[in-house]
Each structure stands twice: as C-alpha cells, then as structure tokens.
Amino acid sequence: MNLSPERDSERRLSGPVPFGATTSEVARSWERCEGDWKLDPSQRWKADVLSGAEFRHVSGRSVKLVQVAMPEMRRLFGLVQGLGLMALLADPDAMILARCIDETHEPLCRRLRLREGALWSESEAGTNGIGTVVRDCCPLFLGEGEHWRFCFSLLASYAVPIFDAQGIVAGAINLAAFSGNETRPAAPLVLDALMQAGRRIEEQLFRERYAGERVLTLGPADGCSSPLVSINDDGEITGATHAARKLTGWTDVTIGKHPHLLHELESGDALSFQKAEESVIRSALVLSKGNAVATARSLGISRATLYRKMKVMGLR
Known part of the structure; x- marks a missing residue:
C-alpha cells in the first residue's frame, strides 16, 4: 500500500486548511504544526522508538493504566477488527504502551513504527491521533488527508484521552x-465506543484510588470523562474526576480542604449545580437502596434536610 501519494497542489505551508476536516481541533493542530512546530508536511518521518530498557523504565509509570486499560483494549479490538482497525494505548507523552493488532497489520505497523515504545508527539509527528489527543484532551477523528504529514495521508485515526x-x-x-475514509461512515459509532471505554477506564482508576469511600455522580457523562466525586462518611469531598472538576471549577486546593459536597453544590447559582445536587441525592438513594436514614448519614446531612431537599426536587 502506498502511504505517500501526490497531494493537492493547493495545500501549502502558509495558512493550511485541513482537507475534509470536520473539527476545529484538527484546524488548530494544523496551525500548530505550521506555526509552532515548523513541520514540513512533505517530509517523510518515522517515530523514534525507545530501547527495551528505556521502555521498561518509562512504561513503569503507567503500570496501573495498562492493567486497567488492557481488558477494554481487547474488547474494543474485538468490536472493530472487522473494520480493519487496530487498537493502540499510549501514555501522556504520546508513547505507545501496548497494542492489539491483526497479523495482517504487522508489515505496515513495522514500516510506520506503530509499536510499543514509539514516540508520537504532535511536535514531531504532526497532527495524529495519539499526539494531538494527549495534548488537547478531547476526542478526535482524522480521516483521509487530515494527518499533517503526507506520508500518513491514507490513515484513519480515532482517539480519545484517558x-x-x-x-x-x-x-x-x-x-x-x-x-x-472506508471507516468514515462508522465514525460516530466508533468514537462513541471509544469514549465509553475511556470513561470505564477512568471510573475504575477512580474507584480504586478512592476505595472504601462513596462514589457519586454529578450528572450524566458527556464526553470522555464521567462527573464523579468521592466523599467520606461526613459527606466531605475527597476526590473528583476531570468532568466533575470542569463542571464545578474545583481544583486540588479546593478538594484538599475537604469541603462538604452538598454545601459546595448549594453555593453554586448555576442550574447545572442544582442538577448536580439532584444527581448526587438520587445516586446516594440508590446506593442506600432507598433508605432515607442511611442516605442522609452518607451525605453528612440530617434526615429532615434530606426530606426537605427531596420535596423540593419532587423525589419520593
């Protein structure tokens, strides 16, 4: 397969507009490739690959991620293998940690160095699924012609952050x-499956980190992260996921003070905070199997306060 065909002569380094681009993330990445990284799209490139000893040292920082993510990787690969897709897992520095591939992929993977220990940062490889996603922290689909370098022009790439x-x-x-572009018609389904996998990995990492504490949701998941919080027996916040922090504006400093969850939500004026409070009470009721006394205790509030809130929210 020829991975470096002649490209449209109108594509230039000055002011590129991604061919077929459907997201602003692709456009911003192309701007960085031109303005920040000074990359020539016509220049062929191969990823640097760490030695065995280097890979063992660097990947050691992601042992927990690999342990939790590999079952999801294998499940995803089983779902998409018929579409000719392979699954790659990378660390926050865009180094490939693991992969699930069909044996027919091996020759091209060897040519492109899609293997463990390969470094695919955006600043070196240009716009690509791994490097761009770990930089921008948002889901991304790259179809034909949307990778920065010409040598990757026939690649399709779906990626989400963890x-x-x-x-x-x-x-x-x-x-x-x-x-x-053969997989483009299935792009929404593939991305949705990826985001669900990313959220499951995140939730397992979160629950293991805050084992023994109650994990509640601030609302439905939308994107690559679920809005989860962990609270102690006094209803104080001990942890929050990426989505929960984004929704509330909480930082490590905020969480480090162990504020009371419902008091924090009550102090917010936005409608989203009211919905988050309702989601917290609903999920606490579910965890307590509808027992109001146990729910109030787990949230660190009185039973009378819980009943009052439930009445306002129309909960029975």
Missing part, C-alpha cells in the same frame, strides 16, 4: 486503520 483519578490526562486510546 483521565486518571486526579483529573489529569493519563494517556489515550487510538483506533487506527490503513484504509483511509
């Missing part, structure tokens, strides 16, 4: 194909 228990990007999952 966040750790402290809301920091821990890596990315990338589904890649050598078939260009």
Whole structure:
C-alpha cells in the first residue's frame, strides 16, 4: 500500500486548511504544526522508538493504566477488527504502551513504527491521533488527508484521552486503520465506543484510588470523562474526576480542604449545580437502596434536610 501519494497542489505551508476536516481541533493542530512546530508536511518521518530498557523504565509509570486499560483494549479490538482497525494505548507523552493488532497489520505497523515504545508527539509527528489527543484532551477523528504529514495521508485515526483519578490526562486510546475514509461512515459509532471505554477506564482508576469511600455522580457523562466525586462518611469531598472538576471549577486546593459536597453544590447559582445536587441525592438513594436514614448519614446531612431537599426536587 502506498502511504505517500501526490497531494493537492493547493495545500501549502502558509495558512493550511485541513482537507475534509470536520473539527476545529484538527484546524488548530494544523496551525500548530505550521506555526509552532515548523513541520514540513512533505517530509517523510518515522517515530523514534525507545530501547527495551528505556521502555521498561518509562512504561513503569503507567503500570496501573495498562492493567486497567488492557481488558477494554481487547474488547474494543474485538468490536472493530472487522473494520480493519487496530487498537493502540499510549501514555501522556504520546508513547505507545501496548497494542492489539491483526497479523495482517504487522508489515505496515513495522514500516510506520506503530509499536510499543514509539514516540508520537504532535511536535514531531504532526497532527495524529495519539499526539494531538494527549495534548488537547478531547476526542478526535482524522480521516483521509487530515494527518499533517503526507506520508500518513491514507490513515484513519480515532482517539480519545484517558483521565486518571486526579483529573489529569493519563494517556489515550487510538483506533487506527490503513484504509483511509472506508471507516468514515462508522465514525460516530466508533468514537462513541471509544469514549465509553475511556470513561470505564477512568471510573475504575477512580474507584480504586478512592476505595472504601462513596462514589457519586454529578450528572450524566458527556464526553470522555464521567462527573464523579468521592466523599467520606461526613459527606466531605475527597476526590473528583476531570468532568466533575470542569463542571464545578474545583481544583486540588479546593478538594484538599475537604469541603462538604452538598454545601459546595448549594453555593453554586448555576442550574447545572442544582442538577448536580439532584444527581448526587438520587445516586446516594440508590446506593442506600432507598433508605432515607442511611442516605442522609452518607451525605453528612440530617434526615429532615434530606426530606426537605427531596420535596423540593419532587423525589419520593
């Protein structure tokens, strides 16, 4: 397969506009490739690959991520293998940690160095699923012609970030194909499956980090992160995911003070905070199997306060 065909002569380094681009993330990445990284799209490139000893040292920082993510990687690969997609797991520095591939992918993976220990940062490789996603922390689809370098013009790439228990990007999952736009009709489904996988990995990392504490949701998940919080027996916040922090504006400093969850939500004037409070009470009731006394105790409030809130929210 030829991965470096002649490209449209109108594509230039000055003011590029991604061919077929559908997201502002692709456009911003192309601008960085031109303005910040000074990359020539016509220049062929191969990823640097760490030695065995270097890889073992660097990947050691992501042992927990690999342990939690690999079952999801294998499940995803089983779902998309028929579309000619491979699954790649990367760390926050865009180094490939693990992969699930079909044996027919091996020759091209060897040529492009899509293997463990390969470094795919955006500043070196240009716009690509792994490097761009760990930098921008948002889901991304790259179809034919949307990678910065011409040599990757026929690649298709679907990628989402994975966040750790402290809301920091821990890596990315990338589904890649050598078939260009053949997978484009399935792009929404593939991205949705990826985001769900990313959220499941995040939730498991979060629950393991705050084992023994109650984990409640501030509302439905929308994107690559679920808005989860952990609270202690007094109803004080001990942890929050990326989505929860983004929704509330909480920082490590805020959480470090262990504020009371419902008091924090009550202090917010936005409608989203009211919905978050209702979601917290609903999920606490579910965890307590509808027992109001246990729910009030778990939230660190009186039973009378709980009943009052439930009445306002129309909960029985």
